Amino acid sequence: MRYLLPLGIFIVLVIFLGIGLKLDPHEVPSPLIGKPAPQFNLPQLHAPEKSFSPEQMKGKVWLLNVWASWCVSCRQEHVYLTEFARTGVVEVVGLDYKDEPQDGKKWLSQLGNPYVLSITDLEGTAGLDWGVYGVPETFVIDKKGLIRHKQTGPVDPVILETVILPIVQTLNGEAG
Amino acid sequence: MKKIVMFLLVLFCQIALAEIKVYDFKDPVLELRYQALTEELRCLVCQNQNIADSHAELAQDLRSKVYEKLMVGETDDQIISYMTNRYGDFVLYRPPLKSKTMILWLAPVLTVLLGGLGFWVVLRRRNQVQEQLTEIDRQHINDLLDRKSE
Numbered sequence: 001m002r003y004l005l006p007l008g009i010f011i012v013l014v015i016f017l018g019i020g021l022k023l024d025p026h027e028v029p030s031p032l033i034g035k036p037a038p039q040f041n042l043p044q045l046h047a048p049e050k051s052f053s054p055e056q057m058k059g060k061v062w063l064l065n066v067w068a069s070w071c072v073s074c075r076q077e078h079v080y081l082t083e084f085a086r087t088g089v090v091e092v093v094g095l096d097y098k099d100e101p102q103d104g105k106k107w108l109s110q111l112g113n114p115y116v117l118s119i120t121d122l123e124g125t126a127g128l129d130w131g132v133y134g135v136p137e138t139f140v141i142d143k144k145g146l147i148r149h150k151q152t153g154p155v156d157p158v159i160l161e162t163v164i165l166p167i168v169q170t171l172n173g174e175a176g
Numbered sequence: 177m178k179k180i181v182m183f184l185l186v187l188f189c190q191i192a193l194a195e196i197k198v199y200d201f202k203d204p205v206l207e208l209r210y211q212a213l214t215e216e217l218r219c220l221v222c223q224n225q226n227i228a229d230s231h232a233e234l235a236q237d238l239r240s241k242v243y244e245k246l247m248v249g250e251t252d253d254q255i256i257s258y259m260t261n262r263y264g265d266f267v268l269y270r271p272p273l274k275s276k277t278m279i280l281w282l283a284p285v286l287t288v289l290l291g292g293l294g295f296w297v298v299l300r301r302r303n304q305v306q307e308q309l310t311e312i313d314r315q316h317i318n319d320l321l322d323r324k325s326e
Binding site for chain 2: 026029030031032098124128129131133134
């Protein structure tokens with residue numbers, strides 16, 4: 001009987017610590033979810049004379065994938081992202097974050113290019129507006145131009161199949 | 177000797193690398209506000225550091241953003257909301273009191289109250305036990321005394 005209280009406290013502590021172990025402190029909820037995608041006007045990586053602005057994608061569900069040639073985990077997710085983009089289920093736009101354009105282009109020609117187009121964000125200004133803090137990051141934007149989901153860190157087949165794909169499919173069903 | 181010199185050189189080269197860019201302020205009030213703001217804002221890459229201390233590239237960007245905004249005359253509130261609009265309340269070392277952060281603010285007070293309550297209960301119980309003991313002891317003493325007088 002006299003051990004019941006300490007045991008109870010111990011069990012509660014274990015449960016809380018157990019939950020704490022499962023949480024990833026690096027996954028900070030984005031305040032941008034449900035808000036209009038921040039606008040920018042930046043040159044395209046492969047055609048610097050042409051610019052890109054998120055407004056051009058209005059009416060479409062699309063992904064914005066933030067990557068860089070210097071980013072190690074981008075290399076890791078690249079295979080899966082390329083495979084996913086190849087299914088044609090959704091258009092993926094790349095944001096080459098704080099990267100030299102020639103390095104970015106080289107990286108894509110070596111590893112394959114899953115993007116309909118990439119944008120050069122040399123200074124990281126667009127990244128700042130989008131709340132980017134750990135490359136790679138992937139945003140899902142709906143037909144109205146609202147950010148509906150953010151994936152921080154590299155995507156893998158499980159995340160793509162069970163998180164990203166269902167969201168894209170639901171959003172495709174929504175009116176533009 | 178050569179080894180010592182090499183060692184010292186390596187040491188100093190680390191210090192040179194670790195230097196944080198210093199911004200020039202003509203107005204000391206602005207400088208104080210810059211210091212206060214960068215100490216209040218969390219670096220999201222190395223989450224236990226504020227952006228004043230962190231060497232992460234993101235922290236550098238955020239510092240230069242704070243500087244830039246101070247220079248164009250934005251208020252502290254404007255700068256703070258610029259940051260929270262992009263990175264959420266997590267970017268603040270002192271999150272605002274909201275229904276979502278209520279437990280964060282109340283937990284320490286609750287813990288102290290609970291601990292105090294527990295302490296009080298234990299003390300009271302101990303006093304009661306002592307009183308009971310003295311009563312039994314008294315009875316015992318009386319019994320002994322009675323027996324002696326018989």
